[in-house]
């Protein structure tokens with residue numbers, strides 16, 4: 001119980017950092033300097049303004065200094081990250097190597113989803129971070145649990161994810177971007193062959209369903225590009241959390257007979 005609460009708080013704090021990543025990385029700005037400030041009045045934010053979720057709620061969603069509305073995006077990303085971390089703790093714990101890996105992947109998936117939605121780009125730096133994170137987690141698994149360092153499965157996953165999306169990018173003539181190809185290659189490397197097939201399947205189903213919702217609700221216009229990165233992120237998160245029950249359900253209901 002106490003551990004669960006700590007995981008939620010960790011998620012909210014990491015979510016607060018992800019807001020900085022989402023806001024600054026696409027602009028090529030440093031993650032550290034300058035410190036956080038209000039985008040409207042430029043007033044530097046102090047300790048009591050920076051408590052994730054709490055400051056937003058206590059100040060009624062407004063800047064303490066200029067009273068301008070603060071985007072609901074900030075508490076949303078913080079709360080979402082807290083929830084996603086807690087789900088991982090419930091479903092993947094208490095294996096701390098797996099769980100630590102998951103926290104990194106989930107953070108990456110959330111940051112990429114929002115950056116791609118806002119700017120239609122997936123920064124190379126985040127993909128590289130993911131490759132290093134995945135390699136580091138494998139190293140920790142080898143040291144702590146004696147699991148194999150780089151498996152053939154990871155390399156097949158990388159080739160399958162990157163290769164499949166490269167093919168789609170070529171055939172769709174720009175419908176799928178180079179960022180999506182690199183992102184999918186990373187997902188394959190991080191999760192292996194079986195999982196990456198599931199992520200691709202889910203991202204297409206979710207992409208089709210959500211695109212219809214976005215168009216019908218007129219959040220996105222008919223001529224506007226709908227970035228694919230957020231769908232990969234949702235598919236990846238669902239796979240990390242629910243892969244085993246989904247595969248079991250498939251074999252029980254569809255796979256036999």
Ligand SMILES: [Zn+2]
Nearest residue numbers: 038041063066
């Ligand atoms: Zn302000």
